[in-house]
Amino acid sequence: MEQSNSSSKLHRNAIQVQEAQAIIQSHVQLGDCEHVDLSEAKGRYLAEDIMAPHPYPHFRRSGMDGFAIISGDTAGSSTENPVWLEVVDEIPAGSLPSVALVPGTVSRIMTGAKVPDEADAVIMFEMTETVVNQGRTTIQVKREIEAGKNVTPVGLELREGDLILEKGTFLSTGEISVLATFGVHQVSVFKRPTVAIFSTGSELLGVEEAIQDGKIRNSNTYMLASQVRDAGGDPIILDAIQDDLQIAKQRVEEAFHFYDIVVTTGGVSVGDFDIMADLVRGDEVTMLFNKVTMRPGSVTTAAVKEGKLLFALSGNPGACFVGFELFVRPALGLMQGSKQPFLTELTAVLGRSYEKINNFTRFVRGSLSIVDAQLVATPASLDESNVMITIKDSDCLIVVPPSSGVLNAGDKVKILRLSGSSI
Amino acid sequence: MEQSNSSSKLHRNAIQVQEAQAIIQSHVQLGDCEHVDLSEAKGRYLAEDIMAPHPYPHFRRSGMDGFAIISGDTAGSSTENPVWLEVVDEIPAGSLPSVALVPGTVSRIMTGAKVPDEADAVIMFEMTETVVNQGRTTIQVKREIEAGKNVTPVGLELREGDLILEKGTFLSTGEISVLATFGVHQVSVFKRPTVAIFSTGSELLGVEEAIQDGKIRNSNTYMLASQVRDAGGDPIILDAIQDDLQIAKQRVEEAFHFYDIVVTTGGVSVGDFDIMADLVRGDEVTMLFNKVTMRPGSVTTAAVKEGKLLFALSGNPGACFVGFELFVRPALGLMQGSKQPFLTELTAVLGRSYEKINNFTRFVRGSLSIVDAQLVATPASLDESNVMITIKDSDCLIVVPPSSGVLNAGDKVKILRLSGSSI
Numbered sequence: 001m002e003q004s005n006s007s008s009k010l011h012r013n014a015i016q017v018q019e020a021q022a023i024i025q026s027h028v029q030l031g032d033c034e035h036v037d038l039s040e041a042k043g044r045y046l047a048e049d050i051m052a053p054h055p056y057p058h059f060r061r062s063g064m065d066g067f068a069i070i071s072g073d074t075a076g077s078s079t080e081n082p083v084w085l086e087v088v089d090e091i092p093a094g095s096l097p098s099v100a101l102v103p104g105t106v107s108r109i110m111t112g113a114k115v116p117d118e119a120d121a122v123i124m125f126e127m128t129e130t131v132v133n134q135g136r137t138t139i140q141v142k143r144e145i146e147a148g149k150n151v152t153p154v155g156l157e158l159r160e161g162d163l164i165l166e167k168g169t170f171l172s173t174g175e176i177s178v179l180a181t182f183g184v185h186q187v188s189v190f191k192r193p194t195v196a197i198f199s200t201g202s203e204l205l206g207v208e209e210a211i212q213d214g215k216i217r218n219s220n221t222y223m224l225a226s227q228v229r230d231a232g233g234d235p236i237i238l239d240a241i242q243d244d245l246q247i248a249k250q251r252v253e254e255a256f257h258f259y260d261i262v263v264t265t266g267g268v269s270v271g272d273f274d275i276m277a278d279l280v281r282g283d284e285v286t287m288l289f290n291k292v293t294m295r296p297g298s299v300t301t302a303a304v305k306e307g308k309l310l311f312a313l314s315g316n317p318g319a320c321f322v323g324f325e326l327f328v329r330p331a332l333g334l335m336q337g338s339k340q341p342f343l344t345e346l347t348a349v350l351g352r353s354y355e356k357i358n359n360f361t362r363f364v365r366g367s368l369s370i371v372d373a374q375l376v377a378t379p380a381s382l383d384e385s386n387v388m389i390t391i392k393d394s395d396c397l398i399v400v401p402p403s404s405g406v407l408n409a410g411d412k413v414k415i416l417r418l419s420g421s422s423i
Numbered sequence: 424m425e426q427s428n429s430s431s432k433l434h435r436n437a438i439q440v441q442e443a444q445a446i447i448q449s450h451v452q453l454g455d456c457e458h459v460d461l462s463e464a465k466g467r468y469l470a471e472d473i474m475a476p477h478p479y480p481h482f483r484r485s486g487m488d489g490f491a492i493i494s495g496d497t498a499g500s501s502t503e504n505p506v507w508l509e510v511v512d513e514i515p516a517g518s519l520p521s522v523a524l525v526p527g528t529v530s531r532i533m534t535g536a537k538v539p540d541e542a543d544a545v546i547m548f549e550m551t552e553t554v555v556n557q558g559r560t561t562i563q564v565k566r567e568i569e570a571g572k573n574v575t576p577v578g579l580e581l582r583e584g585d586l587i588l589e590k591g592t593f594l595s596t597g598e599i600s601v602l603a604t605f606g607v608h609q610v611s612v613f614k615r616p617t618v619a620i621f622s623t624g625s626e627l628l629g630v631e632e633a634i635q636d637g638k639i640r641n642s643n644t645y646m647l648a649s650q651v652r653d654a655g656g657d658p659i660i661l662d663a664i665q666d667d668l669q670i671a672k673q674r675v676e677e678a679f680h681f682y683d684i685v686v687t688t689g690g691v692s693v694g695d696f697d698i699m700a701d702l703v704r705g706d707e708v709t710m711l712f713n714k715v716t717m718r719p720g721s722v723t724t725a726a727v728k729e730g731k732l733l734f735a736l737s738g739n740p741g742a743c744f745v746g747f748e749l750f751v752r753p754a755l756g757l758m759q760g761s762k763q764p765f766l767t768e769l770t771a772v773l774g775r776s777y778e779k780i781n782n783f784t785r786f787v788r789g790s791l792s793i794v795d796a797q798l799v800a801t802p803a804s805l806d807e808s809n810v811m812i813t814i815k816d817s818d819c820l821i822v823v824p825p826s827s828g829v830l831n832a833g834d835k836v837k838i839l840r841l842s843g844s845s846i
Contacts, residue, residue: 392597
């Protein structure tokens with residue numbers, strides 16, 4: 001009796017990374033929305049278009065501390081022939097003019113204050129000399145001031161009804177600031193997807209446990225939790241799944257009930273003790289793919305159950321990391337309406353030769369630097385899929401196409417920028 | 424009676440940006456530490472050096488699903504002359520070998536499992552054929568396997584006692600992961616500095632208030648709160664300070680008592696209604712500088728009281744933003760032990776000409792892109808200091824030196840990368 005092992009026990013039909021990403025994209029369901037106070041909106045994705053409720057600025061604003069003037073009054077003035085103008089009002093920021101200007105008169109005005117309707121320019125305080133004489137204050141102006149000088153017109157930045165921020169926009173400092181400016185103190189944002197994280201495999205020790213021969217600590221769940229947070233999700237680390245198919249099925253079932261998405265790490269290679277491979281062959285879930293033409297992480301598996309996604313990532317830290325970045329991060333972004341859910345692809349120059357050749361596309365962890373305005377990507381010195389230490393120094397994944405031959409320093413390469421990149 | 428206004432009423436001795444930063448640096452006090460669980464450590468700065476408590480990996484680890492072998496057994500084997508080896512053990516990940524290998528025997532082994540001491544290589548499962556006959560399992564190997572193949576040696580990534588992470592390291596995904604791997608489930612981190620944020624000036628409306636002629640909403644406090652969070656601090660927005668020196672003094676006094684650092688926005692220009700300028704001339708605080716040779720934000724002011732820093736930033740949104748990034752962000756970083764508290768300086772190519780000429784260094788908001796591996800910085804179309812809208816589209820500050828003349832598209836420029844940059 002002869003039994004062949006030259007093909008794996010589970011049929012795996014490898015698909016391209018982009019194909020796998022498209023499948024994920026077609027199965028993602030947009031998440032629910034919630035209203036939050038603006039002070040809590042940082043790091044969330046907008047769930048509505050925001051239009052300007054009024055122009056900005058909404059009044060003609062002085063750009064300087066100085067004097068609001070009728071520019072025509074300065075026609076012909078020079079150092080030799082200065083003009084004298086009478087100060088008839090004082091307008092602090094936040095106040096309104098109290099005197100209508102007539103030719104020959106000016107208003108003292110502060111930066112940001114409303115320019116009187118009759119004035120068409122502001123002259124800088126430092127460009128004038130003030131004389132107080134018998135209760136009358138006059139200023140001397142020694143140059144011509146053109147109309148419009150230091151006056152910000154109504155609607156310069158935005159007109160009423162202009163789109164300020166589009167649905168799906170990630171809210172960061174600048175966006176928060178513009179919303180505050182327009183009085184948008186509550187916004188509709190997408191809920192943070194809840195992500196159940198399981199590790200599988202009895203080789204795993206808890207992070208608090210003493211080290212044991214042959215066993216490693218369960219670090220991938222911490223790594224994944226951090227990646228989930230970076231992607232705007234809310235991670236929930238659940239107890240590791242041991243190598244028992246029935247218990248695994250039951251626990252994944254429960255996770256699907258309570259959380260928006262399920263991520264497992266470990267147990268997806270072709271070994272005899274892999275649980276996830278069996279699990280996604282059952283009736284409970286629909287397998288989307290179970291092999292991708294990539295290194296590391298070729299056995300990355302995705303499945304769907306009643307609209308909820310399951311990702312079974314490799315147990316190797318490097319492969320788990322890459323699998324998350326390529327598939328789970330985009331899913332979390334899409335659930336939150338993100339317009340740019342995928343890692344940004346850029347062209348860089350290779351900082352050091354890369355000689356490993358593969359039949360699959362390889363995603364090599366690397367660091368980024370700018371050398372004389374050029375983006376340089378340097379492969380990590382240890383890039384095996386089970387190497388964990390270089391993840392912390394990685395700014396990007398260098399995309400090495402299959403059978404590309406040796407890549408030399410200076411060659412142009414595609415890179416995917418990671419979210420924590422220092423460049 | 425004649426009174427000259429050609430110099431400002433408050434003496435301001437302008438210093439260079441780097442000089443101002445050095446002064447801040449010399450007055451920053453390193454913050455206190457606290458112990459946090461690893462799951463809460465993301466985004467914090469490490470307050471201790473972390474050494475590896477054991478080598479990593481700490482056992483000889485299989486990099487493949489396959490068979491642990493004595494490589495010498497495969498000497499001379501080929502397709503024509505395959506060698507047959509007997510399978511005597513099965514080692515799942517997390518388990519220990521139970522049989523000592525002798526020449527001619529192998530152990531079935533899973534990825535990540537401990538390689539038996541007698542074996543010096545692992546052959547991939549897919550490279551073998553298995554035959555089961557009368558209870559004996561043998562594999563056929565058709566090539567020579569070199570010693571060390573698919574075996575990760577002890578300490579490949581880190582040896583015991585190696586420095587894993589240095590004090591002052593920012594903890595992100597990779598760092599969290601490595602700490603989990605070594606069982607460091609609690610770490611000492613620097614406390615988040617608490618930052619009191621005041622706006623000043625009666626022109627400000629609350630964000631919830633309806634718009635009024637001549638008044639703008641208090642958006643800078645929201646902007647600053649977001650910047651503080653990005654810099655690792657804990658923002659506390661306090662009620663705006665009205666234009667009353669005594670009340671302002673009292674409230675700043677209180678803020679110094681309760682918080683680690685005080686930031687104000689508004690009231691620092693040379694107008695008649697500026698409060699902060701008066702405040703920092705009092706006995707209560709020591710003024711560090713009150714003018715910097717930069718645009719926007721030249722009137723940025725810093726002071727110190729009993730070791731705590733006060734920053735009085737401009738009320739113009741653009742100037743306030745830049746003042747924070749150049750001075751407050753580094754202070755917050757230094758308080759948390761950061762090794763790189765300042766914005767990263769890079770060289771880029773200018774994407775569009777920039778023609779504004781100034782006697783001070785100008786920090787122009789810009790966007791970044793990578794075009795054919797080159798870093799391109801494009802100035803914002805609206806970059807006046809009181810323009811708020813383009814802050815959200817900014818990836819960098821382009822550093823335009825004083826009197827540099829017109830900068831042309833394609834010129835090399837220095838840029839400071841902002842934390843929310845898409846590149």
